[in-house]
Amino acid sequence: MKIIPVLCMGALTAWIPVSGAEAPSAPVAEAAAFGVSVDSADNVPALNKALDWCRRNKAAGLRVAPGTYRFTSDTPVWMERLRDFTFDGGGAKFVFFRKKGESFRVMDCERTTVRNLSVDWDWEKDPLGSLVKVREANDKYFDLEFVDYRRFPRRDVRIAYLSAWDAEARAVGTELSNLGRGVDMSWVGPRKDKKKEWLSDNILRIHKGAANLPTGSVWRAQHYYYDLNCFRLVSNDALTIEDVDVLSCPGFAFLIDGTQRGTLLRRVTIRPPAGDPKRVISCTADHVHVARSCGDLRLEGCDFALGADDCLNVHDVTAWAPEVRGEKTLEVRNGARAMGIGDRVEIRNADYSPCPDAVRTVVAKRPLPENPRGAVVTFDRPVPPKTHKYGFVLFNRSYCSDGVVLKNCTFGGNRARGVIIQCNDVLIENCRFWHTESEALKITTGWTEDLWCEGTGVTNCVVRNCTFDNCQAGARGKKRDEVIFLSTYLRQPSYAPGWESSTYPIFDRIRFENNTFIGCGKYPVPDGSCGKVEFIDSRISK
Template sequence: MIEKITFLLFAAAALIASGGETATVLRDFRDAAGFSLNAAVGSVSGDGTILRIDTTGRDEAWTPVFRTRPGVLKPGTDYVATFQYRIDSPDMEKKFLHFLCRPFSRPDSALDTMRRNEGRSEKFRPVKIKFRTGTRADDYAFQIHTFRKLKGEIMDFTLAEGTGEVYLAATPDTKPFTGSLGKLPTGAKEFTIEPPDNPGGTVVDAAEFGVSPENPDNIPALNRALEHCREIGAARLTVRPGVYRMTSDVPLRFRGMRDFVFDGGGATFIWLKKRQPNFLVEQCERLVLRNFNMDWEWKKDPLASLVEVAAVTPESVDFKFVEYETFPRRDVRVAIVSSYDPATKSVGIEGGFDRGFEFYAGQNRPKTEWLSGNLLRVYAHDLGRFRPGQLFRMQHYYYDMGGFALTDNRHLTIEDVNIFSCAGHAFVVSGTQQFWEFRRVNIAAPKGVPRRVITCTADHCHIARSRGFFRMEECEFSLGADDCLNAHDCSGYAEKSGTHSVRTRNMRAIDTYPPGTPVELRHGDYSPSGFRSTVVSTRTIDNGKGIHEITFRDPVPEPIDDGFILFNWNYDTRNIIVRNCFFHDNRARGILLLGRDITLENNRFRHNEMGAIKIETGYTFNVWSEGYGADNIVVRNNTFDSVNPRDVANDGKARDIYMGVYMKTDPSTERTRYPILSNILFENNRFRDSFGLVAFISSAGNVTFRDNTFENPTPRRDPLPYRAAFFVTSASDVKIVNNRYIASPNVPNPGVFYDPESVENIVAAGNIVIPEK
């Protein structure tokens, strides 16, 4: 039945297609009037079919090679570039071709609408790049630059106006879809967290060990109390109400605790330190942490500040600290600035941006100069996006220290805890952690306290690896500097080096691959290789570059591409339940789901700067490699309000929900036809004021959106033709059915766009436009 419906929809698409046809703008390199070529590094073959590039004689990091001339591209218009390229001795870490869409007259990246790197193939490799020009300039150009020194060629080049996509419209008179949707995912299974079982255990008062609000530092006394509890097998440690200072550069240690409750008694712990997490919780079982508040000493050391651009030159930008007459730290660190919305009192505005300076403490520190008590000059380059009067949240910390480090625990409960602020991640989970929960854990600024523009300076909760079974209920995560929840396991990339061995690239944690570790090898497109074996040994070749040799018990097969992706099955972040939570006003995304057997229900997402949910997996050669794919995910009865105000896009398309992969770099425009993201259901959700697509769906299979509602009453500064629609590419068995659009002039094309070259078995039916109430 589905195949028949799909065929009928394909046939009808020709009648309602929008942007499906393309019109050629440039073909090959024959028309020199249509482009500008840097003759010092580029040349065209005699027949005009091949562009030859040679920047091996240049010392610059970036070299422009090719630009279409003003007038060739129109503002606010879709284009498709197709070509083949090759590179001599490819090495994406050291050199690559950089394709971008930028105004011809702009030397900086301020108005770029597309950037993509290619350079991993010595043989000609086909590429298709879809992009859309912006509206803030009238001379956008398709450009080719190089990063560092390389030699290569480009041929079969075509630049065409249009999208090449098919559009299936939602209409007022559509009939409900009544066909079969096949097997739908079920999400996570319910599970139990075991409570502490220590009925005869001792109750210890922390004050007996010297814990007191009068102490300048309570960490040593609390650690003595905790060690005493561990030694005698106590049932509970209690803290009296009050405000406690914490200044040692060591954490509170919960190590090897069993059947134990830490009751904070409503106390507030305030940290001021330079290193180490606040709480270190490891190898504990049936542990409860409850009833306390965590904060930072803002009067002496603000974690972030609200600043206004006072002046800009090509070499410097002046920031005024608007809430201070004299800023308390004269050795201030400018980690990153993010555009700030005074209406929501949080980061994230349309057309906004981030700019990193001293992102990692001590690295790339810019020269700074205090011009007055609250006016700071920062010396830097590429400042074209800064304008006087702009507001930013300036972070003075990012990946520093952290709140809770949770490792290798089982049956852990954290409840009734308020995190007002902390330096770094609020929670980092690692190791073989399994069966844990957050209940009424709130990461939110304290009410009525001024200058609190941030809570945690990195992710709210970052699950780097675990064995799953995590539940969070009735929690609020807000105002943090990165994702609210990022749940994944760390993967890796390697190339075959022997009959039984592989050599890794950028492997950060070789210590998680001891002998006996079960490892699966996936091909570079995430398709199964059929190989799963155990580690026999590891050998470090270059630890700084993450190069190690791993030897397995069984012979390694031949890759179908350049190498393999490693799944370490000592870890399996799965069976996650998130209910009745509120994620809002944070930098980055609401939730990243890179696991399986997951249920999200009855949650609220509001003003998440870069989108609400990402379901993805990916690997890189220079930063992170995260996720083993995604499977069996249910997202139901949630509300999404004004997520992605920053207009963050994939393949030039802004989106609320993103499903896809990144390969070699993050982000990347490479996709896989293998459905590494599969069995995903969104139902009965409400989306309000999408800034772009409702969902970008790629590298996926068996994805269903049904019975969702979309309302878009608020106009955008930059209207998008695909607002509140869906886009599907490199996917199969996608069903978008029986969704409701509340009629709005801000949604010109409600419905589904898809790429006919890479999508199989798509069903878009029963999607109706209903009158506004």
Template sequence: MKTKYIAASIAASALMFLAWGCMELSTTETVKPIKAVTKENTTWGFGKKDSSIIKLVAGASVSDDGKILSISDKVHNSGYINRAHTKEGVLKPDTDYFIKLKAKVEGEQSDKNFLHIIVRDLGTVFPDGDLERINVYPKLQAEEVKLKFRTPKTPTRYVLHFISHGKIKAEIADFSISLGKGEDFYPAMPNAPRYGGDLGKLPTGCPDFDIDAPKPAKDIVVNAADFGLNEQAENCATIINNAIAHCKKVGASKLVLPKGKYKIYQEEGIVFDSFTDFTFDGGGSTLVFRKDKGACNMRIKDCVRTVFCNFNMDWDWDTEPLAGIVKLVDKKVSSEKGKSYFEFKFTEYDKHPLYNKKIDVINLSCYDPILKAVGYEGGRGLSFGALGPNNPRPKTEWTSPNTLRVYDDNTRKIESYETGLLFRMQHYYYGLGGIALVNNKHQTLKNINIYSCKGHALVSDGQQQYFQLDNVNIVAPQGMGPRPITCTADHFHFARSRGFFKMQNCEFSLGADDCINIHDCSGFGIRHDDYTILINSKRDASCRPGDPVELRHSDYSKTNYKSKVKSNIVKDGIRYITFEDKLPAQTTKGFVIFNLRYDSSNILIRNCYFHSNRARGLLILTSNVTIEDCRFYHNEMGALKFETGYTMNIWCEGYGVNNVVVRNCKFDTSNPLGVKNQGKERDIFMGVYLGQDPSTEQTLYPIISNILFENNTFKDTFGLVSFIASSGNVIFKDNRFENPTPRKNPLPYRGTFFVTSSSNTKIVNNTYVKSPNVPNPGVYTDDNVSNIIVAGNKVVEE
């Protein structure tokens, strides 16, 4: 769409709204969109022979009318085969394109069989410069595919490729190429009258609930000092566990530690098991851990009505730092295997504690020395393999007391990084962990500081239910030397639970992954027989015989099937889950399994601060949630993510999202790394991943539903305020958007919304502070959006 047309339309709409604003205080009128796809800017089909825009490469043909591209399964191997691509010159430089098609792929259902559709320069086989990419897997119905991209300014040979992987045949129909973004636009206006129409039923979030305090029958207090606890010992976990055993023996109501700094340099962790009406009071002590393997630092399981309070948890940084700030000072590219390397200098050490000792290098995040946080606009990280504790690590070599050489045979990667860049280098990621909460009920953690730990700082697992954090902080300590990281994975990771969790007055920061990830584990499989589902993925929704389950279609629509697990067995590496009742017919590519034994719903988060971390702020993959009076700052990959999804062979998480309220929160500088969905950076993400994570495919079934954002402030958004997909009844009302800071890469959609595969979305009565950094305030929508209300969104002077 031409810029002149957009500007004229916005101006006309602005005059209309000014007139309305003089006549009345509110209106029930909604904004009419500026349409995107027109006859004038769209080409339909592949073209007949003389005017075809497609070049056939291998095992492909176009119908005589130019409407259908067919790909034969007679040409195949286990890898990639280029079947066809648009001719050179069809895609012009420096142009926005919207490509739409339907692809029906047939073949054995497997993660190795798919149609690979990409926009790539003909001059390369490498994916680095791809403008769009999507895989379409075999299934019964045709899948709608949309590609949106902008070609570079410099002359290139970009084309649209159709590539097969494995043995498939495919049919591509309803093909069109449109100039522009293919999105309708609803502009915000100066002096827009307030919308007074009916918004329908508003989400209510999570109602408050009580966490029961301990109710001991007797007041019996045990002091760990009586069991030899002292600051010189290095096996304080053993000493504290002896005191815990004595508490169990005498029926104590409380265990206390005299204030001190206690060393736990051993594999054994502190374990509280099966306590009722009990309090652990650390007395302000600090527990310092150091271990390479063994149990998590503290494990609390099967307890009822307990309080754990008044202690700090830390790591022995003097001996083994968990991370460090490094500068890339040198690099070498060699044709000889094993000779190429990066060379990094630790900027905060003259002599590193691990000099001339073994040191692992796992993940490097780009580092902002002014904000002292990872992630900045235009930055890139570096990864050296998988993140688990037992995965292979790159070869390293100390070249000076504070300089480390890291060998890597990926010469293209080495060439792409300039010397002088700063990173936070992690030496650990997953494994071990801080505090594990398993199968407890009515549990309180209060006045606790986790300064650092290996792995997740906090983990919820099993049937954990009715629990809370009050003034629990994951922060770096002051005045204790270089501390660029707190936990080396998530700050709080929910593997599964029974929900009813609240937290208040907490600060989470500087961790290596999400501040909070709340989900339950689902599974994905295909029908094996009338009662059995076959699962290829590593996760199976933790199904045990007797567990109640619900099945969803692969698009998350309801099957109306619930049953109980009869058996769960593994045979020849394949998992078979058998149910008590006959399975429904499989009409999509498989079934998603919800294990109803777990349900992490009912979440209250109040007056908390989430900032300066790698990855996202909060991942919400559950229902009945209230987030209010919280601050989100510099969350590297975005502030909030509401999602659910499955992969074909790795993880499957969440049972959907429903009934969420986000109120009176402040969002500032979210997603500095510029992470995108469907080519768009965003502060907030709502959507799914289907088959792979992330996926461009969404579902029209509203598995993400009833979400309300009201009275929030968004400052310095990098891209979209929110990407909204696979949703129903998402409401943004009475929010404020301020964007005073210019960006290195100004985005034309900065400060806007994008809605796709959604229904009943309402974006009303929001306020934009006028800014040259937000050229087009408003809402963009895809053509699969229904019943949207956009109104009352106004632009004001500061």
């Protein structure tokens, strides 16, 4: 059985099953025949050999026998150019341990399904996160006790991030959270940093003043942050991931990029296994991140929890160009990688208001030596005159992540936001958001001078029959504790002091209907970035 996307309700996607994904005329291979074995120390070479055979012989599928399999190569499991194909994990568990790269790379496939599989990291060798208790803290150093370990296994441990831990909820986010985003530990740096030392088997001293950390407080320490992703999905067409459990990974669980179109995640869980108190983190970045795509993403019956960043972020990368360099040329200072020669780019004012006759084709691009994020970009026709003090924001119209459907999903327990929507034609229905550290739902678009540039606005978004349960846990009672964020940001991220918002209504036809808010902070207040926004039949309970 395979599925294909069909359009309905404008740009929203419906999915229907069609026969042929396992046609009897095409072979179905057994992974064991190629050497994939529970006894192997590294199954990457054998599994890639099997997948290569399937590609060359136009196989209908590849089956894996039940069991636990080890994967230790830095080379990913590579599914490439497969057509009408099903990878059936057979309920197997794949355990990874490596130093670079992603676990799976799925690229340029059509009508392909990955199913019946669980994926994990080798925690016995390398825990991804730990609960730590502050034993002592002053203006010179602070001591952390690894409460679930008699002896922590990695003596060259990295502390990448600290997030306040709620023991009752078993989730991150308390009144100790720093603006809802934890305590930044990036300065600890590499694993052999001289700024830390072991005082005992499970007590680590960090030579950095932190007198503001309360003695006895408990935090979740991340040992990875945006490092090694699990599934990288690039430029596939009609890809289905179903009945897949990502128990943990040191990066994004799913990263979508390129011209990916028609992606279905059905009954996908991204959360730690139950019953093990040491397993306090799932992924160490976003659970699902859509950097670029050609749209039509659907999540059904998914459960994302305890990751180190947003549960879901859907956007297309954009660019900021503050200066005109010539008749047809702009200086891009952030987001230059968002476009290449031949791409069709829409030029807008930096407040997202449209410019007349704004679409151009990129004909030349050269780097800015002093700025790796920048470039000098030349177009096929003259650029509009600069009328906004911050210049322009650029949309690459070769990509369009519109058409998102989220049904019967659960998001929560994570650091940062639940779901970020930065595209058009969205339906969020019968979903539950619980104990997100920051906003449960963020409808936004923005650019910054030196961090990220994301989103092209949101039009036609419906959120209905959803529950928001004790969200914004890290900012409760503070000045900004909206459960739903609905605004743009210019120059700086929306959590930074002094951020600015546009007065151009790049958000329109946003509808919240029959939703329930329990124990949450402020109700969302639309600002000048919004056109028509409706709130209908909401229930609010403290």
